[in-house]
Amino acid sequence: MKQAADSGRELGERVSAMKLESSSQNSTALSENTIATHEGIAIQRNALSLHKQITKWMGTESNAKPPIFNEVGEKGFLKLDHDVLLGSGSNGTRVYLGTFRQSVTNVEQLVAIKRIQYDTDEEYIKIDREILTLQKLDNVNLIKYLFADKNIQFRLMFIALELCRGSLINVFELRKDVFDRPFVLRNGSPSDDWWFKKHLLLGIANGLKYVHQEDHVHRDLKPQNILVQGDDSNVFGYKAVICDFELTRELKPGKSKLSHASGLVGTHGWMAKEVLNGGDQTKALDIFAYGCIVQFVMSENRDMGKTHPFGPDDDRNRNIIKSKRYSYISTHIADNKGHVYPDRQSASFSKRNWVGYRYLGDALLADMLVGVCISENINVRPSAAGIIEHPFYWSYEQRMQCNEKMFNAFKDNFQKVNIISVMEKHWETLGTHRLSSLVPVAWDYYVKYRKINGKNAPSVELSAKIFNCLMRNIRNIQQHYNDAIKILPDLEKVMKGNDESMGQYFFEGVPLSFPVIYIHFHWLQSQSNRSGGEKQDIYDVQMDTLYAINNYHCSL
Template structure:
């Protein structure tokens, strides 16, 4: 690594550890890393620090031993390896070494579903990265070198991700939000925010940009939103971003558009990312659509409110044409038994989802079989037919209702 860093296996205090050896000449780097690790390592998504020793030539930091890096994990489980650089190869690339690595990780791991979407396992790993970053930011620490190689994977009972390598991290001075224009140390090529590349003012937002690149890397089996290795820095500086590979997941397009915004002021905070719909369970997704329907039912139809206008304006994107055309005949027949719905109305689509969810147990068995079980099957039925509905409704409710009591749980994180 940088500064002549080598990582070795070792034992410290009777426990197996990873020993990070730094050249003594870079003692200041080691001291800073240790200080920031001590401040932050009581969090499950930050690598743990156990101790430090030194001799005439080196400083040795004893750290929690993990199984592999996020970079290794994604490449090992993706269909085809996509290396970080044309000249680089994985340490564990040869077949025999791959088997050694896989012995420490369950072989039945599924990181991607058959439809190309991230599995619950992968979403959990991605959320771990965000959670670790939110913890650092709460302590006033900017990591400044977030990349797949600096996220370590632990396999104690279940896979979890931990941020590591705090060598160039900086702790913000009290009550300050930025490091100024002369912060020393650079992140890694291809993973830095534009303001880092331009040696500008650095805030927590530099980590959010890098986070966007890392989460994209996870979902796309090792691809990068700014292209191949040699083009990335230039593309980052010129905002040439390509989200085509995640087009099939509208929630991720929305999140990456925010995280990779060239304007650091427009990027969300790490705590806000934790609450993003990309990470919602089926239960949370359905709960949100039901609450949204309940909320718009309170609006006066005669004097159309701003909320109703905004909601109806998303119809072309959310379902296009008439939403009834995308539903099965038995569903339409059952629906029409109780009331009439307008098939070009977003409000009515939300109402039918809410009504069938609330009265699911009373539905005919045939219809229950068609919709699938609650919550996963039911959520999937509507997501397949209206993939953009949730995120479009989310954007409307964020603007108009995020301060409302019932909606704060969707927009305000209480989890560190």
């Protein structure tokens, strides 16, 4: 087990920073590596060194003949191996494994080399524009550009980029990287870990935020264009980077949309409704694609159509034009039977014994995020910066703070908001309507607290009133933790005296509670700005999402 973990850590290192063996023999070979003399011998020596490095990085041993690397350009900075194809694109574009040698340090590193064929001057200008975009945009969540060169005789352009482990397709569909190695997270979790998924999505949003701040529109976001790279700065050992800026365009100063001369671009099933209808191309089309990517990443059910909000590939464009959402994340997160927390098992769980139960609330928030991102109303779609601030990405501490604001704002008036009646039915359908079985220790505290104050214990059946009791219970423990553990010392066994620990206990124990709290909070905001309409529209979209999910569960 330790050996596997060590191997995973090695594979998770930043490959672009790896150096080839620097023995004197290899240094001599590098100095002799010129086009004029001993080309074959020099290339063979370097290929052997690179072959050793690749097998060392992959953790494999092979006696196979090392590949012959072709010299590119007059200065010999790039070498690529035509036998190691990493990916392919449209119009004959290929991505190969190769090396990039810096002129100053004379040190080689493994890279991905994008080879592009061009036949006309117009095609060459497009490639040159992509290179200029790569040079201009520099962010931790964007693919790193290293070098470019061309072969005029064969009309080929070569772009060297940092080497990554694979795309989101590799992580969540193929379950192995471009070198056929499994993804092993540094913390030992599987690659479909819920928090790892959110980590990747947050990275994508951060990269997109930067692209939009620089007044660029990517125009081709999709799982294939999101790569996963080793990263030592987080517990998972990986980060997401956006790649393929071939279709990216820069907005003119003071403009919010591209000219129609930019054409119909993108990939089937990932283009927004306004693009398919020949409308304006704005940053909002990237937000639409991001929403689709959220569902692709977060979906627990990998069956055809379930990983995309608009269904199977053949139906997507038609459903997008009709604004007909096909599936939801939270309707599939808990389809499979599994083990739930032991202290939350009771007869009330007989109808649903779900392995993903504690993430159900998060899945609802993810569905709400997807809903606003893919809305046909581009004014409802959030900015990339707004996506980062969405409650789906909030910590438990932030959610507890929101709960406190909500309690102070509503107090005893929860039953006046129609969402409560909807969620009551949702809870009852899910078979999780007894709070005494969901958060038993906190419930025991609440019963004792009321008894001390001369009040009867409330009914355990969920209602608007009992939901208010839950809110009050959370707030009391949050504000008076030291007094609460004196009343019931067992509270210390399930939570610490901080908002993060309390939030995890309450919002995983009663996973539907926070989406209801948040939708109340959003309802308050919408009421304060009804004349403007935008906040109300966003509220309506998220309410529609919850209604649709509720109807799905009630029909089971």
